[in-house]
Amino acid sequence: MHRIQTVRRICFLTIFLFTITLFADEYNEIIKEADKIFFSYHEDLSRLxxxxxxxxxxIEKNPKDPYPMIMISRALLTYADLVPEDEKERERIYEEGMKWAERAIKVDEKYAMGHFWFFANLARIQQLKGTLYSLATLSTLKKHIKRAYELKPDDAMILDGLGAFYCELPSFLGGDLKKSEEILRRAIEADPNYTLSYYDLAVNLYKQKRDEEALKTAEMALSITNPTYYADWFTWDRIKALEIIEKIKKK
Structure with a gap:
């Protein structure tokens, strides 16, 4: 009898492990497919x-993994940046992106990119409105970008977001060009192929009236041969770099 029970336990465990492995394989294949489509969006924006x-x-398969939630947030922000011309529609999409990032934070508060993409979408809404930051919005932005940095201090994307934030803020609200420059240079050190950091650093240097350095830095964004995120570089980073290069040369 004891022997039969042991065999049953082994059979049950084998079936259980097989089921878990099969589930993981199916889930990973879905993520792999989604990633492949997202990271090639420069070929067709509808892929976003x-x-x-x-x-x-x-998420239906595994509602406890924050990764697909932040990727939805990222995809929505990217889509809103590039496709809709109507500002209200763009704002609606950024707000939806915030909700997905917030959901990721609820699943795992220590997931740094949940905080980052919440910050990024909210910052886009603020930029879209083109008004001074309310104290409540400013507090929320600071809370999430600083939490992201606290959780993942060596991530180039987070460092770039923090550095760009200090660059954009007016000094009376905590903006600091020198601090921003230091953080943006750290972002480039963390990932020399993360091309957005070169553009953001060029903007910083331009604001400091260091035009020659700004020009060289923007040109570096164009010269990177293996961008970390090629689609982002192709649709956004290089375009922005060209814009600031033209702006400097016209002076």
Whole structure:
């Protein structure tokens, strides 16, 4: 009898482990498909929305993984940046992106990129409105970017976001160009192929009236041969770098 029970336990455990492995394989395949579509969005911007739908399928499979949630937030922000011309529609999409980032934070408060993408979408809404920061909004932005930095202090994307934030803020609200420059240079050290940092540093140097350095830095964004995120570089970073290069040369 004892022997039969042992065999049953072994069979049950084997079936259980097989089921878990099968589930993990299916989930990973969904994530892999969504990532492949998202990271090639420069070829077809509609892939951003397609990737969102596939990430949602991943969440149905595993609602405890924050990764597909922040990727939806990222995809929505990118789509709002590039596609809609109507400002209200863009704001609506950024707000949806915030909600997905917030959901990721609820799943895992220590997931740094949840805080980062909440910050990024909220910052876009503020930029869209073009008004001075309210104290409440400013406090929320600081809370999330600083929490992201606290959790992942060597991440180039987070460092870039923090550095750009200090660059954009007016000094009376805590903006600091020197502090911003230091953080942006750290972002480049953390990942020399993260091209957005070169553009943001160029903006910083331009604000400091260091035009030659700004020009060289912006040109570096164009010369990177293997950008960390090629789609972002192709659709945004290089365009922004070209804009500031033209601005400097016209002076």
């Amino acid at each position: 929305i397609k990737s969102v739908e596939i990430y949602k399928k991943a």
